[in-house]
Structure formats: C-alpha cells, structure tokens
Amino acid sequence: MTNSLTVIDQGTTLDFTFADALRYHGPLAPGGVAHAYKVLERALGVLGQDEPVERRELVVTTSHGGPGVRDTFELVTRAVTEGRYTVDGSLARPERGITLELYVFQIDYRDESVTLILREGFVVDEFIELSRTPSRSAEAEARLVVLKQEMTDRVMAQPADEVYDVVPSGVIDPPQ
Numbered sequence: 001m002t003n004s005l006t007v008i009d010q011g012t013t014l015d016f017t018f019a020d021a022l023r024y025h026g027p028l029a030p031g032g033v034a035h036a037y038k039v040l041e042r043a044l045g046v047l048g049q050d051e052p053v054e055r056r057e058l059v060v061t062t063s064h065g066g067p068g069v070r071d072t073f074e075l076v077t078r079a080v081t082e083g084r085y086t087v088d089g090s091l092a093r094p095e096r097g098i099t100l101e102l103y104v105f106q107i108d109y110r111d112e113s114v115t116l117i118l119r120e121g122f123v124v125d126e127f128i129e130l131s132r133t134p135s136r137s138a139e140a141e142a143r144l145v146v147l148k149q150e151m152t153d154r155v156m157a158q159p160a161d162e163v164y165d166v167v168p169s170g171v172i173d174p175p176q
Contacts, residue, residue: 005040005076007055014055016076018156025071031127031148032068034155035103035163039116040076042160043107046114059084059108063092063101093117099128105164116164122154 004015021033047053058077062069065087070080079085092101096117103118127147130140155163 003041005037005044006052007044007058007076008052009055009078013052021072021075024075025068029066029068029148031123031151031155032064032066032070033072034068034152035064035118036069036072036105038155038158038160038163039105039107040072042116042164042166043105043114045160046166047107047109047112053109056082056084057109061086061088061091061106061108063087063089063104065102099123099125115167117167118164119162122158122163123151127151 004017006013006015008014018034018037021037022030025033044053047058055077058079060073060077060079070085070087073085074080077084091104091106093104094101100118100120100123103123105116107114107116124147127144130136130144130147133140136144
C-alpha cells in the first residue's frame with residue numbers, strides 16, 4: 001500500500017504505518033487519516049530530502065479541521081499536544097471549489113516550508129455534502145460510511161505525489 005512514515009525523536013527512529021494511524025484514530029474518519037498520511041508522506045520526502053526529520057520540529061497548519069487529520073498529525077509529529085498544530089481557515093482556497101478548498105496543508109521544518117494541495121478526483125462532492133449535513137438519516141449515515149471508505153481506498157492506492165501537489169511556501173524567516 002505505502003511505505004511507513006519515518007521520523008526521528010530524540011535520536012530514536014520511529015516508523016508509523018497507515019494501520020498504526022488508523023488504530024490510533026479509530027473508525028470515525030479513515031479518509032482524514034488517509035489524507036494526513038499522504039500529506040506527511042509527501043512533505044517528509046521533500047523537507048527531509050528523503051532522510052528522516054526530527055518529528056518535534058515539524059509545524060503543521062491546515063484549513064482542514066477533521067479529527068482523522070488531526071490525530072494522524074499528532075501520532076507522527078506530536079504537534080497537537082505540543083502546540084505546533086493549527087487549524088487556520090485563512091489557508092483555505094475557495095477558488096478551488098467547496099470540495100477541494102479545505103485540503104490545504106502547510107508543513108514547516110526548520111527553515112523550510114511547503115504547502116500541499118489535493119489533486120482533483122480523490123474527494124467527491126457527495127462526500128462533502130453528506131459530511132456537512134448536521135442531521136443525517138440512517139440511510140445517509142450508511143452512505144457516508146461507504147463514501148469514507150471509498151475515499152480512503154482511492155487516496156491510499158496512489159503514491160503521495162499523485163495525490164498531493166507541493167507548492168513551495170518560501171523560506172521561513174529565522175528567529176531574530
């Protein structure tokens with residue numbers, strides 16, 4: 001399916017698989033887990049130049065507030081509990097349409113920053129519509145479960161560079 005995500009924590013190499021992320025998060029949002037996993041897979045390769053990065057030096061900003069996304073970043077980076085994870089609606093790209101607008105992730109590492117945006121075809125409009133419906137019928141809820149799994153399968157079946165495009169964000173100003 002995919003390689004594991006490898007990071008360094010205080011000199012120790014840690015490997016996380018997609019199965020690890022699903023177990024950590026649980027069954028609620030497997031699609032969000034898949035998206036964050038692919039974002040990390042793509043970003044870590046770019047920021048670490050194919051070498052493991054220090055997990056506690058990664059800073060994550062996203063317009064996507066989903067729990068599967070949050071939990072996957074927490075598992076791999078510890079950014080949520082350490083205050084390096086921010087959901088920022090201003091990062092959204094409404095010009096990409098309602099289906100793609102929130103799938104924007106900025107990952108900062110040391111003096112580098114990359115922004116990742118989802119390619120078309122991985123999230124369907126029906127999923128967005130149902131997921132944003134506050135009171136779903138039992139039938140709608142069952143359909144949403146199917147759509148979540150279909151999205152998860154689509155995302156995880158592809159290499160990360162075919163799911164997310166990387167847009168360099170420029171160099172971060174070092175602290176003065």
